[in-house]
Amino acid sequence: MGATAAGLLTILALVGVLALVYRPLGDYMAGVLTSTRHSKVETLGYRVIGVDPEGRQSARGYALSVVGFSVVSLVVLFAILVGQSVLPFSRGLPGMPWDMALNTAVSFVTNTNWQSYAGESTLGWTAQMAGLAVQNFVSAAVGIAVAIALVRAFTRRRNDDLGNFWVDLVRINLRILLPLALVSALVLVGLGAVQSFAPDRVVDTVLGGQQTLTFGPVASQEAIKELGTNGGGFFNANSAHPFENPTALSNLIEIFLLLLIPVCLTRTFGTMIGSRKHGYAVLGAMTFLWGAMLTVALVSEVGGHGDSARAAGAAMEGKETQLGTWASTLFAISTTGTSTGAVNSAHDSFTPVGGGAAMLNMMFGEVSPGGVGAGLYGFLIVAVLAVFVAGLMVGRTPEFLGKKIGTTEMTYVALYTLASPALVLIGVGVAIAMPSSADAMGNVGGHGFSEVVYAYTSAANNNGSAFGGITVTSTFFQLTLAAAMLLGRFVPILLVLRLAGSLARQGTVPTTAGTLPTHTVQFAALTVGVIALVAGLTFFPTLSLGPIAEALS
Amino acid sequence: MTTTTSSTPVTTRPSVASLATDLLRQGWTGLRALLVLTVVLGVVYPVVVWAVGQLAFGDRADGQLVQQDGTVVGSALIGQPFDAETAPGLFHSRPSAGGYDPLATAPSNLGPSDPDLVRSIEQRRADVARTNGVAPSAVPPDAVTASGSGVDPYVSPAYAALQVERVAEASDLTVGEVRTLVAEHTHGRSLGFLGDPKVDVLQLNLAVLAAGR
Secondary structure (H helix, E strand, O other), X not given: OOHHHHHHHHHHHHHHHHXXXXXXXXXXXXXXXXXXXOOHHHHHHHHHHOOOOOOOOOXXXXXXXXXHHHHXXXXXXXXXXXXXXXXXXXXXXXXXOHHHHHHHHHHHHOOOXXXXXXXXXXXXXXXXXXXXXXXXXXXXXXXXXXXXXXXXXXXXXXXXXXXXXXXXHHHHHHHHHHHHHHHHHHHXXXXXXXXXXXXXXXXXXXXXXXXXXXXEEHHHHHHHHHHOOOOOOOOOOHHHOOOOOOOHXXXXXXXXXXXXXXXXXXXXXXXXXXXXXXXXXXXXXXXXXXXXXXXXXXXXXXXXXXXXXXXXXXXXXXXXXXXXXXXXXXXXXXXXXXXXXXXXXXXXXXXHHHXXXXXXXXHOOOOOOOOOOHHHHHHHHHHHHHHHXXXXXXXXXXXXXXXXXXXXXXXXXXXXXXXXXXHHXXXXXXXHHOOOHHHHOOOOHHHHHHHHHHHHHHHHOOOOOOOOOOOOOOHHHHHHHHHHHHHHHHHHHHHHHHHHHXXXXXXXXXXXXXXXXXXXXXXXXXXXXXXXXXXXXXXHHHHHHHHHHHHHO | OOOOOOOOOXXXXXXXXXXXXXXXXXXXXXXXXXXXXXXXXXXXXXXXXXXXXXXXXXXXXXXXEEEEOOEEXXXXXXXXXXXXXXXXXXXXXXXXXXXXXXXXXXXXXXXXXXXXXXXXXXXXXXXXXXXXXXXXXXXXXXXXXXXXXXXXXXXXXXXXXXXXHHHHHHOOOOHHHHHHHHHHOEEOOEOOOEOOOEEEHHHHHHHHHHHOO
């Protein structure tokens, strides 16, 4: 089979398997998040953590729980990373320096998984399992919980009950993430991903040199790293490392896992609001963006554009032999479109247009299809914006899913839309003004600038992937990127919850002939247009200095 | 339990003091929740994956260690630095940005227009062509580029084929015998359509060494 046929078949297989699980998983998640029954284990859990599972929370209560839980997560993870030398199973490694630990703790609590350290030489098993992997689960659950709170708001009438954060947290972890992670981790082990508590092993190699092989609970972390759209690699090379991603089949499974929940949540959304057509419209728009970015990136990567790819005969710098350009590009666009940030190849060495597409995919605000939960609420925010734009055109009060979009709602939506672009542009501006940044860049000219833009885009949108040539271990980068991640996560979350509260307190307006239908192809296209317009107007000047200049030179 | 009932929506703006109290109370609940979830997700889950993985798949979960004469010499998944200088009579691996050091797995991260990268690609092309006595245009892309992991255990079938005659000449094997060994260590696409075909360099070299005795 030719490379093109095989590549197209790979994409077809991915889409096909996602289509197969779309309904069952989407509806299962809707069931989990609307059920009134508690299992025995959960009831016991609520008693231990001191929560009344029947208690209801308003937007304020829900937000306080999200913030309280996240702050505690941040403190505990920071303590684990700084103090790992006194923890068991730490492979004799010292604690992280404070600025790196702070950056890493923020990174994992915000579901970003930006990594300024190399796992194999920095972290022991306790920090990986009980620190990072736990955040891979719970930060994903926080994202889903917030999205569901917003969805619930559309179904409420003059009733600001958004659910119970603690119940959502426990259920999402125990009923959704854990079973899926368990099964997929075992599949990955079967394909050769490492899950071993063997000590570091120094082997004398065939030619008489030495290699130190390190092991650990890799597969268990790999599964939740993809499933929760986290992306933090056990090893520095992330999913390019054969211990994390041993074969081309495991590679496809990992791409499937990182798309799985964001895609199926659109079904959950449709089911919960009682209009599955709306779920399909959201999914359609997300898929269009993903497909468009994938096409652009594939043309450039497989076509081997750019100086180094032309010199080598293919864009294979930074790519694994067994994965090649097709599977690497498919991974790159899926990981940047889901705010996962896992990488199976070096994005820094992608062709100018391929790397630019990965960057633009994040600049869309992580909605193609976005991270777990974050993609759904991010998209719904844009949908409200699109309704507003359409309302302006025809001179009607905008409505979305039976709720009036008034000044209050638009204020939250506007602030949300501005939050991460502002963080990116301010971050890049400050970093470029620092004289030390030139030394931190791993590349010269426009590409060095692209590395800085990519870093802040990735942090503020909670993606976590990098143009890895940049050295980000200086206290300046550790702290500014941590700030971008923290604000890029929690400012939007608080705005979403305030919006949810405001929507839930409203009554519903009946659908009339004058209501703009929001489940149509036309509306999905309008939303895509708004996404492209916002990203384009915000980032075009920045992109021109980086990837566009590179592609044209 | 700090929840507001649905019948009494918050209408007045709560004071800073009550915000702080509420946040502290939520933090305390959060700490307890985090500890419980850490036990389940951070200890039980990885240990169960380990235990079931070991039972179901045995040493597949251990990094697929490779032996030579009963001694472990590496992992089937981790490449080793075979090159023209260190292994003139064996198959060569791809260039690596980290020198095949599993403690520093990394790509070069050089940009697509980086002049140094373009120069080293051209240099590698000339070197590989000279070492193997072929035309520079015959050198495949993987032979002149560094991988993403820095420990890529594979090369393309094209790069392996190009090295057959040199390896045969250096050993006591015929070209046909070496070609057979290459074929034995060549894997097609996963399931026939996933990824690219590949040749396992470490195990191929071990086979060459074993057959050459």
